[in-house]
Amino acid sequence: MRYLVLSDIHGNWPALEAVLQAAPPFDRVLFLGDAVGYYPDGDRVLDWLREVEALCILGNHDAWLLALDQLPLEGVVLEILAWQRARLSEANLRFLASWPWQREVEGTLLVHGSPCDPLEYLDELELAREGFRCTEARLAFHGHTHLAGAFLELSGPRPWVRYQGFAQGGELLLPPTVRALVNPGSVGQPRDRVPGAAFALWEGNRVEFFRVAYPVERVAERLREEGFPEWLYTRLTRGE
Structure with a gap:
């Protein structure tokens, strides 16, 4: 089975296309x-x-949108979510509300943040070490940081953990003695200073990372049409 692994689309349809x-x-x-x-x-x-009957898990923005009635509408992010919620179909609201915080596929963990906490940014070696301790899965996919890469743990009496970035794409092969926490990067808003839409393909012990260019001007047009802040477009041009 070959899986298309996506994260952090954030309403950016041209990037997903x-x-x-x-x-x-x-x-x-x-x-x-x-x-x-x-x-x-x-x-x-x-x-x-x-x-496409995607297997989905909740991210923080998804959860905030569902809980807007319990949150103060302060700041641009929550204002955007309120705007979006008013325009979501009932079918899509029900679909979003059905997503769990995590799930397993073929023994692989899917979580938005960290195996320890779905809202934690997994962006440091010590947090990765904790993440490995919070799951028995050999492979876990996560998003949230918008950074394409993988934390790798080499098993042994004192497990060794290192990080490998894949902002420019590449391939990761997992030998039997290695565990991995893999982030495919963000489709809709990369933050590793490489513009474009990030995604990954997973099959067995192999993960391929991709970064594809797209006409971000189309996003700028949509932002202007709906009165969204200009800085959301600027971030896309800088990959941040």
Whole structure:
């Protein structure tokens, strides 16, 4: 089974379209959370995830959108989520509300943040060491940081952990003695200073990382149409 692994789309439909045009053939979609937030087309993104029967987990933006009635509407992020919630179809709201915080696929863990906490940013070696201790899975996929890469743990009396970035794409092969916490990067808003839409393909012990260019001007047009802040477009041009 070959899986298309996506994370952090954040309502950026042109970026997702580019991924679908560039991706090699795949059998199933795994989505690591944050379908909504930042960019205007959250409903369209959810339509697609629902149509392809993607296996999805909640991200923090997804959870915030569902809990808006319990949150103070302060700041641009929550204002955008409120705008999006008012425009989501009832079918997509129900779909979003059905997502768990984590799930397993073929013994592999899917979580948005860390195996220890779905809202934790897994961006330091010590946090990765804790993450490995919080799961028995040999492989876990996560998102949240918007950084394409993998924390690798070499088993032994004192496990050794290192980080390998894949902002420019690449391939990761997992030998039997290695465990991995893998982030495919963000489809909708990369933060590793490499513009474009990030995604990964997973099959067995092999993960391929990709970064595909797309016309970010289309996103700028959508932002202007809906009155969203200009800085959301600027971030895309800088990969931050």
